Amino acid sequence: MSAAQDSSRPPDNGPAGQPGPAGQPGPAAAGQSDIGAANPDELERFFEETVARDRRIEPRDWMPDAYRKTMVRQIAQHAHSEIIGMQPEGNWVTRAPSLRRKAILLAKVQDEAGHGLYLYSAAETLGADRADLTDRLITGKQKYSSIFNYPTLTFADVGVIGWLVDGAAICNQVPLCRSSYGPYARAMIRICKEESFHQRQGYELLMTMMRGTDAQREMVQDAADRWWWPSLMMFGPPDADSPNTEQSMRWRIKRHTNDDLRQRFVDMTVPQAEALGVTLPDPDLRWNQERQHYDFGQPDWAEFKRIISGNGPCNAQRVANRRAAHEAGAWVRDAAAAHAAKQARVSRRGAMPAGLRSEA
Numbered sequence: 001m002s003a004a005q006d007s008s009r010p011p012d013n014g015p016a017g018q019p020g021p022a023g024q025p026g027p028a029a030a031g032q033s034d035i036g037a038a039n040p041d042e043l044e045r046f047f048e049e050t051v052a053r054d055r056r057i058e059p060r061d062w063m064p065d066a067y068r069k070t071m072v073r074q075i076a077q078h079a080h081s082e083i084i085g086m087q088p089e090g091n092w093v094t095r096a097p098s099l100r101r102k103a104i105l106l107a108k109v110q111d112e113a114g115h116g117l118y119l120y121s122a123a124e125t126l127g128a129d130r131a132d133l134t135d136r137l138i139t140g141k142q143k144y145s146s147i148f149n150y151p152t153l154t155f156a157d158v159g160v161i162g163w164l165v166d167g168a169a170i171c172n173q174v175p176l177c178r179s180s181y182g183p184y185a186r187a188m189i190r191i192c193k194e195e196s197f198h199q200r201q202g203y204e205l206l207m208t209m210m211r212g213t214d215a216q217r218e219m220v221q222d223a224a225d226r227w228w229w230p231s232l233m234m235f236g237p238p239d240a241d242s243p244n245t246e247q248s249m250r251w252r253i254k255r256h257t258n259d260d261l262r263q264r265f266v267d268m269t270v271p272q273a274e275a276l277g278v279t280l281p282d283p284d285l286r287w288n289q290e291r292q293h294y295d296f297g298q299p300d301w302a303e304f305k306r307i308i309s310g311n312g313p314c315n316a317q318r319v320a321n322r323r324a325a326h327e328a329g330a331w332v333r334d335a336a337a338a339h340a341a342k343q344a345r346v347s348r349r350g351a352m353p354a355g356l357r358s359e360a
């Protein structure tokens with residue numbers, strides 16, 4: 001369907017800031033807030049209608065600056081989380097107890113790198129610069145998920161991360177496949193498929209350990225005790241303390257509130273814990289017949305605040321590792337840029353008539 005046929009888009013000959021001919025970005029799509037000759041009210045109305053009709057906002061479409069800023073913030077934090085999230089489990093690659101477990105873990109950690117890369121690309125469609133985003137991560141100016149600031153003490157942590165952390169990520173991210181920003185929503189579809197494999201491998205690993213020795217069962221229980229509360233924090237602060245939820249729900253970036261998703265996660269996870277034979281470390285956890293949901297206790301929100309402001313058990317180590325990897329990779333980026341420049345020179349020369357080519 002062409003943009004002109006799609007009733008969710010203004011015609012191609014619309015004012016500056018709207019899509020140009022043949023899908024070329026209009027001026028605003030390049031990240032400019034100056035909408036030139038366009039009627040700002042009309043653009044805003046068109047944007048609101050597109051969102052209200054559950055149509056996607058695409059990179060070439062006009063969008064309010066605040067929407068663009070929110071999307072860059074959320075996508076960048078998500079990308080950083082995937083990249084930093086490689087570290088806690090990566091810590092166990094060399095010590096996996098069998099070749100099979102090592103192969104599975106390597107594949108999972110590689111998937112996380114891939115997720116980070118899709119997400120940085122999605123942020124670039126909004127005019128963000130990937131080098132700048134990386135810089136914000138390694139200088140502590142941009143957040144990543146609190147969950148990755150806890151240490152992985154035993155191999156059971158690998159299983160519990162798959163079960164609980166990927167389980168929470170799936171709960172949170174499946175609705176994001178319907179997020180209003182097209183590139184983010186599309187990236188999320190593949191990411192969720194891979195997260196689903198990640199969760200199953202974690203559960204299968206824990207099931208194997210629970211069928212093993214007493215010591216293995218104790219390791220699983222200990223890991224579940226340590227990761228349960230941090231997993232609940234992944235959904236963000238309680239709704240009453242979440243500054244972004246209301247506007248993000250209105251823009252249909254988020255489809256559910258933090259507390260709704262947390263409840264969904266608890267309801268989904270309790271029967272899985274029972275099937276595993278693991279006790280979740282919450283004395284307030286019980287089925288509420290009236291609500292048809294589990295009641296549960298609150299995580300330590302003071303701990304959450306400490307972690308997201310950079311003072312968790314592993315924040316400094318995670319960021320230092322990322323910074324070291326970035327600096328050690330500088331020669332690769334330089335070599336790739338030099339190669340790309342050379343290829344561009346060669347193809348420009350190839351396009352020139354022979355008599356005009358310089359030999360230099």
Ligand code: FAQ
Nearest residue numbers: 078081085143144145146169233234235236242243244245
């Ligand atoms: N950790 O107003 P809200 C994964 C920040 S990927 C750190 O509620 P919002 C895969 C929040 O950003 C996990 N910061 O904010 C994997 C905001 O920051 P600001 C990452 C947090 O955006 C598995 C401030 O607090 N997933 O696990 C956290 O509406 C295994 C106020 O909060 C995503 O990023 C937190 N837990 O809702 C990889 C999913 N919670 O404004 C490896 C996409 C909140 O100060 C191994 N993101 N903050 O800059 C989202 O759904 C949302 O951004 C929320 C937060 C739900 C995270």
